Amino acid sequence: MGSVTFDVLTTAAILFVVSTGLMVILGVMKLLNFAHGAFLTTGGYVAYMAGLAGVSPWLSIPLASILGFLFGLVVERIVIRPLYQRPLDAILATWGLGIVISQVFALTFGRGVQFAPSPLSGTVDFLGVEYSAYRLAIAAIAILLAFALIGLLSLTRFGLNARAVIVNEDLARGLGIDSTKVRSLTFGLGAGLACAAGALITPLLSVDPNMGLPWLVNSFMLVLVSGVSFPSLLFASLVLGGTQVLVSTYVSPILGGMTIVVLAALILRLNPKGFSRA
Amino acid sequence: MPDTNITVSRTHRAALIGCLIGLCVVAVAPFTLDIYLTNILIRTLLLAAVVMTVDILWGYTGILTFGQSAFFGIGAYACGLVFTHYGFGPGWAFAALAIALGVAAIVAAATGWLAFFHGSSPIYASIITLALPIVLTQVIYSGGSFTGSSSGLSGFPTYFWDLKVWFWIAGGFLVLTTTAGWLLVRSDFGRVLIAIRENEDRSAYLGIPVSRIKTILMVFAAMVASAAGFAYAAFSNVVAPELVGFQLGTELLIWTALGGRATLLGPVFAAIGIDTMSSWLSGAMPFLWKLLTGVGFVVVIVALPRGLAPLLTALWHRFWPKSNSMFTEVKITQAPASRMLRASFGDTPPLRIEHLSRRYGSLKVLSDVNLVGHGTELLGVIGPNGAGKTTLMRCISDGKERTDGSIHINNVEIGRCSPQRVVGLGVGRSFQNTSLFDTLTVAECLKLARYRLDGAKLFDRVDTVALPQPALDILKATGLDQKLSNETRNLSHGMKRGLELAMVLATEPSVLLLDEPTAGLTRPERMAIGEVLTRLTRDFGLCIILIEHDLDFVRAISNRVVVLHQGAILMEGTVEEVVASDLVKAVYAGHHEEEVA
Numbered sequence: 001m002g003s004v005t006f007d008v009l010t011t012a013a014i015l016f017v018v019s020t021g022l023m024v025i026l027g028v029m030k031l032l033n034f035a036h037g038a039f040l041t042t043g044g045y046v047a048y049m050a051g052l053a054g055v056s057p058w059l060s061i062p063l064a065s066i067l068g069f070l071f072g073l074v075v076e077r078i079v080i081r082p083l084y085q086r087p088l089d090a091i092l093a094t095w096g097l098g099i100v101i102s103q104v105f106a107l108t109f110g111r112g113v114q115f116a117p118s119p120l121s122g123t124v125d126f127l128g129v130e131y132s133a134y135r136l137a138i139a140a141i142a143i144l145l146a147f148a149l150i151g152l153l154s155l156t157r158f159g160l161n162a163r164a165v166i167v168n169e170d171l172a173r174g175l176g177i178d179s180t181k182v183r184s185l186t187f188g189l190g191a192g193l194a195c196a197a198g199a200l201i202t203p204l205l206s207v208d209p210n211m212g213l214p215w216l217v218n219s220f221m222l223v224l225v226s227g228v229s230f231p232s233l234l235f236a237s238l239v240l241g242g243t244q245v246l247v248s249t250y251v252s253p254i255l256g257g258m259t260i261v262v263l264a265a266l267i268l269r270l271n272p273k274g275f276s277r278a
Numbered sequence: 279m280p281d282t283n284i285t286v287s288r289t290h291r292a293a294l295i296g297c298l299i300g301l302c303v304v305a306v307a308p309f310t311l312d313i314y315l316t317n318i319l320i321r322t323l324l325l326a327a328v329v330m331t332v333d334i335l336w337g338y339t340g341i342l343t344f345g346q347s348a349f350f351g352i353g354a355y356a357c358g359l360v361f362t363h364y365g366f367g368p369g370w371a372f373a374a375l376a377i378a379l380g381v382a383a384i385v386a387a388a389t390g391w392l393a394f395f396h397g398s399s400p401i402y403a404s405i406i407t408l409a410l411p412i413v414l415t416q417v418i419y420s421g422g423s424f425t426g427s428s429s430g431l432s433g434f435p436t437y438f439w440d441l442k443v444w445f446w447i448a449g450g451f452l453v454l455t456t457t458a459g460w461l462l463v464r465s466d467f468g469r470v471l472i473a474i475r476e477n478e479d480r481s482a483y484l485g486i487p488v489s490r491i492k493t494i495l496m497v498f499a500a501m502v503a504s505a506a507g508f509a510y511a512a513f514s515n516v517v518a519p520e521l522v523g524f525q526l527g528t529e530l531l532i533w534t535a536l537g538g539r540a541t542l543l544g545p546v547f548a549a550i551g552i553d554t555m556s557s558w559l560s561g562a563m564p565f566l567w568k569l570l571t572g573v574g575f576v577v578v579i580v581a582l583p584r585g586l587a588p589l590l591t592a593l594w595h596r597f598w599p600k601s602n603s604m605f606t607e608v609k610i611t612q613a614p615a616s617r618m619l620r621a622s623f624g625d626t627p628p629l630r631i632e633h634l635s636r637r638y639g640s641l642k643v644l645s646d647v648n649l650v651g652h653g654t655e656l657l658g659v660i661g662p663n664g665a666g667k668t669t670l671m672r673c674i675s676d677g678k679e680r681t682d683g684s685i686h687i688n689n690v691e692i693g694r695c696s697p698q699r700v701v702g703l704g705v706g707r708s709f710q711n712t713s714l715f716d717t718l719t720v721a722e723c724l725k726l727a728r729y730r731l732d733g734a735k736l737f738d739r740v741d742t743v744a745l746p747q748p749a750l751d752i753l754k755a756t757g758l759d760q761k762l763s764n765e766t767r768n769l770s771h772g773m774k775r776g777l778e779l780a781m782v783l784a785t786e787p788s789v790l791l792l793d794e795p796t797a798g799l800t801r802p803e804r805m806a807i808g809e810v811l812t813r814l815t816r817d818f819g820l821c822i823i824l825i826e827h828d829l830d831f832v833r834a835i836s837n838r839v840v841v842l843h844q845g846a847i848l849m850e851g852t853v854e855e856v857v858a859s860d861l862v863k864a865v866y867a868g869h870h871e872e873e874v875a
Contacts, residue, residue, distance in 0.1 A: 032401050082580050088342050088400060092535060093579040095528060099572035106565045217412055220405050254420040261409040268402060269392050 002129035004249055010135040012241040013142035014201060015260075016234055019219040020149060021193030027228035028162050028186040030087060031080065035094040036219060037212030038101035039068060039191050043198020044207035045105060047116035050199075057119035057203065064199035065192040072191025076184050084183075098212075106209040118203035134203060141200065150230050162186060166228065221264035227276025236275050240264060289464050289739070297457040304449030308442040316441050318557045319550075320513055323448040324506040325350075325530070326549040327455045330542060331499035332530045337539030338463050340475030341492060342400065344527045345389070345407035348414050349500040351522025352385060353378040353507025355418070358431040358517035363424070366435040375508055382504030383497045385410075390493030396482060396696035397678070411524040418519045430518030437512065444513045451509065452546070455502050458737070460542055466734035469722050471495070472540075476715045483675065483709075485701030485730035485785050532575045537585050544587025608721035608762055610753070613728075613744035613786075626689040627652045628704065628821040629674070629789045634683035636669055636845075643669045644845045647683070651789060651821040656811060658832040658853070659825050661842035662865060667825045668710060670842065671791045674823070675700050675707045687789055701730065706787030710794050710825075712774045716767040720758055720777060723766060724749075727784035748814050749783040752776055755806040772803045779807065783814075790814070790822045796831060804828075808835045829857060841865070 018040065025033045033039075043064040050060035079097055083090040120134040153159035164172035165182045173179045198212065205211070226236040240260045248256025268274055308316055328350050335341045356378035360370055389410055393403040418425045425431070462468055473481050474488055482488050511517045520526065530549075537548025552571065559567045578585060629651035636644040644666045651657050659667050673680040674687075677695035685692045687703040695703075715723055725734070725743045732744065745753075753759040756776030761769070766777060779795060792811075796804045812835050814820045826832050832839060833853040841849040841856060843865050849856055856862055 032405075079576060079580060086583065088340075088404075089579050089583060091342065091401070091404065092531065093576050096532070096572050096576035096579060099528075100569060100576065103565050103569035103572055107569065217405075217409060221409070224402060224405060252420065254416055258413045258416045261413060265392055265406055265409060269395070272395075272397055272399075272402075 002127070003131060004245065006126075006129060006131045006135070007245045007249070008238075008242040010132075010139045011245050012234075012237040013139040014135075014204075015218065015222060015237040015241045017138065017142045017145060017197045017200060018194075018215050019222045019233060019237065020145065020230070021190040021195075021197060022219045023223045023226070023228060023230070023233055024149075024193060025187055025190035026223055027166055029080075029183050031090050031094070032220065033094050033187075033190060034091055034216070035075070035098040035101065036190075036194050037210075037216035038098035039072075039194035040198035040201075040212035040215055041102060041105060041207065041209065042071070043068060043195035043200070044116065044202040044211050045109065045114075046195060047199040047202040048109075048114045048207050051115075051117040057117050060116070061196050061199045065196035068195025069188040069192035071195070072188035073184060075191065076187035080187060081180075081184075102209040102212075109209070111209065113206045113208045115206050116199075116202040138200060138204075146230055146234055153230075158182070158185065218260045221260050225264045225267055225274035227274055229276060232275045236264075239275075289461070293457050293461050296460070297453055300453035300456070301450065304446060304453060307449070308445040313441060315554075316445055318554055320441070320444050320448045321510060322550050322553040322557075323445075323452045324510045325553055326546045327452045327506045328503045329530050329533050329537075329545045329549040330452075330456050330459050331502050332534050333537075333539060333542055333545040334459055334463060334471070335495065335499055336531065336534060337541070337545070338468065338475060339471045339492065339495060340400065340478075341407075341496070342404040342531075343407040343496075344404065344524050344531065345410035346499065346503050346530050347524060347527035348411040348522055349382045349386065349503035350507035350510070350526070351411070351414065351418075351517075351519075352382045352500075353504030353509075354511035354517045354521045355425065355431075355507075356381060356504070357436075357508045357511035358434055359425070361434040361436060361512075362431050371437075371512075375505070378504045378508045379501045382500040386497040386500035387493060390489075390496045394489040394492045396489060396676075396698075408524060408527075411522055411527050414522045415519050415524075418522060426517075428519060430516060432516040434515065436515050444509075447509060448513070451506065456542070456546055461737040463540075463542060464739070465737050466725055466739050467736045469718060470726060470729055470734050473715050473718060473726050476717060477713055480709070480713045480715070481726070482697045483701065483707050484727050484781060485698050486726070487698050489696075532571065535575060535585055536578050538587025539585060541585070541587040541591075544585055544590075548586065608725075609742045610721075610724075610750065610759065610762070611742050611744045612750060613731075613746050628688050629823070630686040630689075631674070632684050632686075634670075634673055634685065635681050636666070636673055636679065637681045642845055644673065644680075647842075647845075647847055649840065649847070651823060653788070653819040653821050654815050655838065656815045656822045656824060656836045658836035658839040659823060659842060660827070660829065660832060660839060660856075661848075665842040666845040667842055668793055669845075671707060671793055671823070671825065674789075674791060675705050698730075701785055701787075704786075704788040705791065706782040706785050706789070707791040708778050708782050708793060708795055710797070712771070712778055714766045714774055714778060717765060719763050719765055720769070721762040723777060723781055724762075724784055727781035730785060745780070745784050746786055748810065748818060749780045751810050751813065752780040752783060752807075755810060756780075756803070772799050775799060776803075776807070779810075788820060790820050792822065792824045794825055794827065796826070796828065804831060811835055829853075833857070 021039065022033055022036045025031055046064040046067055047057070047060040050063060051057065055063070075097065079093050080090060083093055118134050120137055122133055123130045124133045124136065126136060153163060161172070161177045161182050164175070164177055165179050169179055222233060222236050222240060225240070226232040240263055243263060244256050244259040247259045311319065328346055332343060332346050335343050335346070357374050360374035360377065364370060389406060393406040419427055421427060463471070470486060470491065473486070474491065478488055507521065533549040533552055534545040536552065537546070538544030556567055556571070627650045631647055631649040634644055634647040635642070647670065659670065661667055674685055676697045677692045677700060687700065687705055690703050692700050692703060715726070718726070721743060724745060728743060728745070753776070756773055758773055758776055758780065761773070766774065769777065775795060782790065796807055799807070808831060811822060815822055824832070824836060836853060839851065839853050839856045840847055841862055848865065849859060849862060
């Protein structure tokens with residue numbers, strides 16, 4: 001029972017970490033980034049490469065976020081910016097980008113599965129339950145990340161500009177906010193978060209060219225259900241991720257695999273606003 | 279008259295000729311191709327038919343679907359499962375095909391129910407279509423030995439006909455379904471699909487049942503894809519989860535985009551070309567080939583949003599200048615306006631609003647509004663910006679908008695009806711910002727407005743559109759009757775407003791909601807519209823609710839004025855009473871607080 005509770009909490013944390021990059025981009029740019037899965041994969045390969053090079057696994061996470069940020073800036077400039085006026089086309093372009101990225105990895109590293117070293121191994125005794133140390137660390141990181149992102153949005157100049165663009169882009173531009181720059185930084189930030197998340201979760205799993213895909217759809221669902229708000233994303237991760245763990249544990253892992261998708265689709269059908277307070 | 283008959287049948291003749299040429303090519307082709315290529319092409323031709331349905335869904339109707347592969351897979355699995363586990367023979371084959379079509383239709387209807395409802399975003403619908411193949415793949419994995427799990431089913435009994443026969447089946451299927459699709463998108467119904475793509479909201483407010491049309495379209499597209507999948511499984515003797523998966527679903531989208539969306543033949547040829555090529559090349563350089571198509575896809579989306587087909591047609595038109603046969607001359611006839619007169623019959627007022635309120639969170643936009651609109655009455659609604667005038671219109675025309683209260687149209691409570699149902703009850707609404715269908719012609723827009731009453735031909739175009747007298751009057755007053763075959767984006771602002779009003783009137787409403795119908799118009803245009811509005815109330819018994827800032831215009835035409843202020847009715851009376859009122863002057867001049875104090 002105790003370990004199931006921890007499963008619920010850490011799964012929610014992982015889902016939250018994986019979805020934040022997507023939400024940042026959707027919120028500010030109104031763009032559903034289908035390359036999100038490929039960005040996660042990129043982070044996974046950064047962790048793998050760092051492991052090969054003998055870099056400390058803890059360092060691979062910030063490294064992935066920096067590389068992701070720079071990569072995001074480039075992608076935004078080349079692919080996303082020409083498509084601002086065509087949101088559905090932007091979806092397709094990011095999807096195509098995802099294919100390109102995963103094919104590049106397949107050409108470089110092969111189709112096979114690779115493993116990255118884990119920063120923390122073994123289990124710890126926490127509140128009377130033996131539990132994976134690294135999963136607990138991820139939960140702690142998720143909470144820190146949530147605070148950091150909320151702080152970034154509500155305390156910094158960039159956050160203020162970004163919120164202005166979220167609410168009313170035309171007006172924000174009229175007030176002298178460089179919305180192109182905000183969009184560009186946002187895409188970089190989203191890509192950086194996604195890569196960091198990929199590097200973070202890879203030690204738990206493994207990395208292959210299509211590693212990000214299963215996460216992609218679940219993150220979409222979570223972000224659509226929660227609207228643009230980090231607290232409600234946390235809540236959605238907890239509810240949907242928790243249900244997923246319970247279904248996988250007590251019913252069947254395969255049904256568990258589609259819990260989030262089915263549940264989120266039904267929630268959105270019955271209440272198009274999902275969990276958001278708008 | 280005979281002239282129009284010829285142009286109408288020209289579409290059909292082109293379809294017939296194209297169909298026959300296609301069938302001849304299919305009949306001859308297997309004699310000239312080697313076995314390897316024939317093998318590849320059978321699969322490709324079946325997939326091309328699926329791509330054709332993707333183009334109708336996405337290119338024409340604007341439903342970005344990632345899940346069409348799911349239906350292809352359903353057809354394939356219906357074949358594989360029945361032949362493996364139950365039996366084989368002509369009877370079983372027909373039963374399996376029936377199951378394939380039936381299951382695909384049911385799944386498509388359920389997907390449509392989930393994805394399409396008034397207010398659902400296109401992105402949400404896309405995600406649902408993306409989830410569908412993923413969920414189905416999981417279902418197949420969980421099927422154990424019944425579905426063959428990840429390795430699929432193979433070696434089941436099937437008809438081991440000659441390759442030529444399978445080629446003819448696949449090719450014939452493609453040619454026939456594509457011909458039907460070609461006629462569909464060129465029909466009046468095809469224009470409805472384009473209207474949904476261009477401006478879904480406006481379509482709903484013309485009474486077009488957008489969600490139902492999308493769902494039905496999805497069901498038929500699913501059945502075509504399922505039949506193709508069935509044939510593929512029967513031919514290849516193998517079914518695997520990849521046939522259901524969304525990798526295939528996105529490949530279908532890529533081919534559609536590369537070929538040129540909304541060109542129908544472009545995606546079909548792109549599918550044939552690319553899939554054949556990848557079968558050749560993926561053996562030699564598997565990852566590189568996928569990488570190249572991925573790069574090609576991104577480049578086409580960014581740089582050539584209309585795909586490759588328009589390049590080819592542009593080249594074609596350089597040598598064979600475009601003939602204008604596509605635009606059939608449409609004649610306007612008069613429709614009996616009996617429906618419009620119903621408002622003036624009986625004692626019940628056409629519009630009754632009781633205790634209406636609308637809150638956005640803690641913000642109260644409308645509170646406890648009570649209003650009765652009588653037939654033959656032109657009711658002006660005035661008030662400063664932000665008073666809730668447009669919200670009032672929105673609440674009357676969409677049952678889901680209001681927070682509380684009740685609204686009766688012709689004595690029917692609107693409940694939580696979607697806009698298209700409210701239109702059916704007799705409400706017509708024009709918008710503050712002119713919203714039209716840019717690529718459609720004036721006549722096509724008018725036909726669209728008549729869809730709810732007259733329907734639309736599925737595989738044909740009619741060359742007349744019957745309009746009620748008031749709509750004809752508007753067309754004449756604004757000179758639009760001379761511009762029926764112009765695309766609406768080329769009209770002047772005044773004409774656009776006139777067309778919008780004519781479209782709303784063509785739906786034969788008994789309650790007409792007009793949100794600043796004369797904004798930005800010249801004085802003569804205003805006069806013309808004012809006259810038409812007066813006639814509408816006098817001769818056709820309409821109840822018109824008019825939002826207007828121009829008090830002179832309101833004074834000239836309305837019987838009664840309602841002043842809205844901060845979401846509540848401040849005053850009601852004749853124009854003179856209202857204009858003379860100190861309270862109203864104070865509100866407009868912004869001295870409200872002093873006045874109260």
